[in-house]
Amino acid sequence: MRAFTYSRADTVEDAVRALAGNPDARFVAGGTNLLDLMKADAMRPAHLVDISRLPLDRIEETEDGGLRLGALARNADTAWDERVRSRYPMLSKAILAGASAQLRNMATNGGNLLQRTRCYYFYDSGTPCNKREPGSGCGALTGVNRIHAILGASEHCIAVHPSDLCVALAALEATVRVTGPRGERTIPFAEFHRLPGDTPHIDTTLGADEIVTAIDLPARGFAEHSTYLKVRDRASYAFALVSVAAALEIEGGTIRAARLALGGVAHKPWRDTEAEAMLVGKPAEAASFAAAAQAVLRGAKGHAHNAFKIPLAERAIVRALSEAAGVQTP
Amino acid sequence: MIAKPSIPDVLREPGAQIGKPVSRVDGRLKVTGGAKYAAEFSAPGLAHGYIVSSTIARGRITRIDTSAALALPGVLHVFTHENRPSLAWFDRKWKDDDAPKGSPFRPLYDAEIIHSLQPVALVVAESFELARYAARLVQVEYEAAPHRTDLHAHRDDTFTPGKDKGGFQPPPKPRGDADRALAEAEVSVDLEFTQATEHHNPMEMHASTVIHHEDGTLAVYDKTQGAQNSHSWICNVFNLSKSDVRVLSPFVGGAFGSGLRPQHQLFMAVLAATQLKRSVRVELSRPQMFSFGHRPETIQRVALGARKDGTLTALIHEAVQESSQNENYVEIVVNWSGQQYKCDNVRLDYKLCRLDVHTPLDQRAPGAATGVPALEIAMDELAHKLGMDPVELRLKNYTDTDPNTGKPFSSKELRACFQQGAERFGWAKRNPKPRSMREGRQLIGWGMASGVWDAMQGQAVAKATLGVDGRLTVGSATADIGTGTYTVMTQIAADVLGLSVKDVTFHLGDSSLPMAPIEGGSWTVSSVGSAVKAACDRVRDRLVTAASKMKGGPLAGIGNQEVVFADGHLVAKADPSRRVSITDVMRASELLTIEEEARSVPYLLARSRHALGTHSAIFAEVRVDEGLGTVQVTRVVSAIAAGRIINPKTARSQIMGAVVWGIGMALEEETFTDHTLGRYMNHDIAEYHIPVNADVHDIDVIFVEEHDEVVNPLGAKGVGEIGIVGVPAAIANAIFHATGVRVCDLPITVDKILEGLRRNRGD
């Protein structure tokens, strides 16, 4: 860990101002990701702006019938919020599938969006990593890559985004509200995280001087037919090998709307709108789900240790869609 | 002179402390934070060290630039191989009680790099945070040399080690002609196994706090399984006078073998303290916990041949294991296979392959935890091929003598383990057909395996001091790594003198106490417990003599064998109304204290005529999600034969913990190596997986009755390690029973199960 200075922001404007013109400054919210990365020397901010006391910790109704999740609402408070549980059960389930109770009590929603990859090479400053040290190479590409990406990766980076919460948000078509020196703007969730390309050190489209203030959930919560399925190496407290957020609207056995997003497979929560479109108008049954699953993975590419994720993801998609639909499949 | 082994009557008294489920005597201290660990001791002006680790696996340091670190106010010094003081030169000075053959690793000795994460510098500063920061500023340049870390790539480049490490014998000579018998066998199996590298990962990270006194003497708080081992090592390495150094280790937050050898943080802390003449603490980070010993990666072959009735006719067990370039770490792996079953044609073979890694290090049941599961998975496969019940196959080939040596077991209640374990588990209801139990998408399977571990004993000395107030203090330089040593030693001592455990205080973890061996191999109760008993027996004898000399006293003239001790009193066996309190005896004899020291020596002759071991039978139930390949271990019954159980509560905890680890070994634990970099990659416990609560369901522990008069005067064999041996096999066998998929590569992760299911479906 390197020496850094610290200040506390009392208002959103303060926070934005504190970051302006200071590329080495970072926000700290729950600190559960940033501090670990600083200890590992993977992130080296010279200044920390503590935003944990900003009044952004509420969960409120929006005018269009959705919910606004404050950026500083804790993951645990969000997951157990009665409105979230009843209207967006998939989201609640996704949050509770992540980390541990202690971490969820500390972690904020904004921090969860901006948490960084768990790639071993990113964490180990004794190894090459383009995300940590642009231009140093990707150790994982030829190294240990069991937990790495099968979709959307590049020759520069095969890391995955580790969040569970974000996978559900992608499926729900949430909107991220941000504030910067030029005022407020919103970012559709699908555009918030990015693929690595040749700039894997950039995780998101959030400006370096912007703060996330809230996440808006649209009214449509797919409460009746949705689920979050996480496959991992132990029953709890492990990141996803593959996870699936699946949501359906079904009328008389026919799928009217579908949402499908994957975690643990790409540099961002992997939503596939084409596969979703394939499901619409189809009967809610195994064959439809299998076809969609194959479509999602059509461009998937495995590496030395993670090729198993491709069939696993297919199976997980079919399982999650079946569970969401309430039908029995293998 | 060898004493005749027997279990004294006093140990069979109904009011005895031995056999009682006494709660940990140190439990309160532990849960209230009163128990202090090595990194929690402090001193005025304590300085903090942080280690810089190598990024290459092999080569040389060409340049170290410490100027940026030293420029920071508060940084005291940066130690490197370039500025280290003179240190011991001969290898033997660097050896410790657990060192295998070879040349021990010497921290900061020269520019040579022999493994990744090797410590290359120590930054010492006024605070931990500053030291850690400054460590980042140390610039190290290397000249890398080609390295090799891939056991599979080099599995043919091996050599056969000799008797290169204490406690391990090379495999016995072949019996009969196993290869021919295998070729001619009516039924046979021939399987290859791999076991991943595992790191110990105790909760408490290795740390040493060296308190530097004004007169130059040192009090060293170290995380170790042998305070005297650490003590003699630093005295030898730094050429310090033994009387100037005291090593203390009152509490250890888990070790599992990682504290059997002095680790480099001890070296670093002593180096800095002696050079800077200040108190210094050095604690390893979690990633640095992957910078020293580990359970070595292993490749094995087990081939079995049998007649149709299940009689074993051939047994071949070969193992190739990694060791470092500088030492021959051996754990032999294969010998238990020659011991567990009757078989006329046996060939056991053990080889080492040198890799550019740190020397491996004993980890809970070293060798057996790796080798026995391979044997027991092969036995399961054989049972399946024979259409025979796995328990029945084991009973068919049961032996009461050790076929490796032809010696009878001093005791072996493995039959009772099979019988009681099977009954508790409900094994009789098992349908032998794989994939015969299903609940929705969950395939359910029942598997079993047996386990074996050695019942060793070393020499130890204990000192007992009885005060006129009737309070007893006993000490020996052993360790309590969470196993319950404090508690069981207290019980053994209290038992001899008929005291309540509250009246007994046991001291350990201090190099100035009477000699005890390193705490490993499940021999502490046997070794130290016997010494404690011997010392207390002497106190007892002196009390009886004193009581019999009390003129007109209630026990005047009484003989040694005519007295029992109970409730702080000496009582005439023949007439319990004749009694006198310990305190009265001491007062009457004008004794303020009675102090006795005793050395316990194994029953060498009796032991040499027997094979000695602990045994187990493990039964496991798993649920496998057929679609996703995930596994839950829903039930485990572990039946253990380990002689007399001194404390069923702490013993049960040992077995439960070992079963949990066995679940980890079977399903989760694996250190991944990047062979391009020659480096362990998942070096934290977010990515190095061990079981969490959600992975652990029902665990049922049975201790079967076992009497043993050879093992030691206590009849107790130790339970620290037997609990893990065999567990991975029981789980692997249950997975086979559930799914029809035989996985021989531990850990059995989702990918391996899915691949097996795919192969079995034929797509």
Ligand SMILES: Cc1cc2nc3c(=O)[nH]c(=O)nc-3n(C[C@H](O)[C@H](O)[C@H](O)COP(=O)(O)OP(=O)(O)OC[C@H]3O[C@@H](n4cnc5c(N)ncnc54)[C@H](O)[C@@H]3O)c2cc1C
């Ligand atoms: C052992 C372990 C296991 C875990 N397992 C899981 C898991 O299974 N699934 C899962 O989803 N997560 C998991 N997590 C990650 C956890 O969810 C994140 O650490 C947490 O959500 C981060 O939130 P925080 O508030 O602590 O963020 P911080 O650590 O405070 O910040 C993280 C990053 O976000 C930035 N940031 C924070 N708030 C804002 C804001 N409002 N606007 C702009 N930038 C901001 C910070 O500058 C920083 O770069 C795990 C973490 C650990 C340590």
